[in-house]
Amino acid sequence: MTPNIIPADTNGIRDKAAIVGIGETEFSWDSGRSELQLASEAIKAACDDAGIAPQDIDGLIRYDMESNHETLLTQSLGIKNLRHWESVSYGGGAGNAVVGHAAAAIAAGYANYVVCFRAANLRSGVRLGRARGPELIPGGADSFAVPWGSMAPAHRFGMFVRRYMHDYGATSRHFGWVAVTLREHASRNPRALRRDPITIDDHQNSRMVVDPLHVLDFCQENDGAAAIVITTAERARELRHSGTLTLIEAAAQGSGPRNDGIIYRPDLAVAESEHTARDLWARARLDASDMDALMFYDHFTPFCLINLETYGFVPRGEAKDFVDGGGNIRFDGALPTNTHGGNHSEAYIHGLTHVQEAVRLIRGTSTAQPPHKTINRALSCSSVAQLSGAVIIRRG
């Protein structure tokens, strides 16, 4: 079996790289400007935060969905010698994975300053939640789904959620507590798009979009960009945030079998990211009990429960009890979770904002900073039903 080939102590990136800058544009429903403009602004902001110039960048890692290719950015940013570039596949699946790739590039010595970014007009431009693609499908997974009306992410992920509810007894009300808590976090965050607090009744009474998912279970669709600057741990000690090093301790990506089209996976109620979680903990020689905070990819609220179980914060089937009432996942609770408000209420930038928030928590600058404990380690993990990635960020 492939998983056992990797020695448990293989972690070639451990603490070699540090996140030294984070930046973003404002998040909006209509940015009114190009995706290149958004990327340039977010990367400049991240460089300012790091205390470097955009011209210092010599590595770029983008999502493969990104429209801003390397030549556009070297032109706009004034990069004189781009030494390393990559694109990582998938939307949410590339979240966190881009940071792992950046850490690997730094550890290998391929570049000095690597930027991970995502910039997109996902509201005023092409919306992911709308049906898209050709009216005549030349085969493949869509041809076996779209003719029956399975056209949007919520339709596929909803199948996962329904099966999870059936097998483990979770209800829409449990998902509602996730929504209420994330919105409360966003209400403290001036960057957030949705800041009006909601109640559990608001969630339960909200419009049913794709049963079992209410509208308040969905993430935002918005415009905006986010960027992260990564360099060596040694160089990080010379930069602006030298007082609080945020090291990349471990990273993993994972997939399982039969994942094309999502619904054919062997056990649809179990997250494909169990493969990611297993490798991450083995490489880090840590487990969920070592994490002070959780940043999970909340394209839909039920995946809070599924992530909690997949990464071992609670035994399988018990996340519904853990999130009930919202207290445990609040910023002042046992496991501060998506303290920025997440994709659900802050903004949807394909998971990059979650890594940024992990950095803020370690710096102590979150707008929902836990008052009761120091955040020394945070897990940021991405989508659970497709190829996924995860990183552990720790205080150096």
Add this chain to the structure above:
Amino acid sequence: MTQQSERGAQSQPMTRPLEGVPLPELERVPDYERGFWEGTQAGELRIQRCSACGLFRHLPTPMCPECSSLDYEWTTVSGRGFVYSYVIVRHPVHQAIREKEQTPYNVCVIELEEQADLRICSNVLHMAPEDISIDMPVRATFVPASDDPGVVLPVFIPVAQS
């Protein structure tokens, strides 16, 4: 685990597949998928099966994921199965569904009886969405797509439970 609709009332059952939605372009689908559509045109549910080890597979692929054989055949299955999971789509995301007011509709993942975890995506007809449930037995029937009668869609209808 059936959820009530927002109004608490029963919604209308689907009586036919959706109209105006994207369909496969049969002239362009790969060889290793074509047998599925030839089967539905003949009123049969044909699933790709490995000639070497006998494993059924869907989605169709060029190679057997278990034994790596490139040889396969199209095997007619019973069309019987059960609802493995489902969603009720209440908000249209496609223009034809919005304009023709085709919501709510269901999308079901049907697990076929021939093999554990052998699933296909379809609709269950003639049942109010609120009455659809996981593990409900169903059987296949075949309906030409209204926009291209050459594309015959397998859909499912409930089997009375004894």
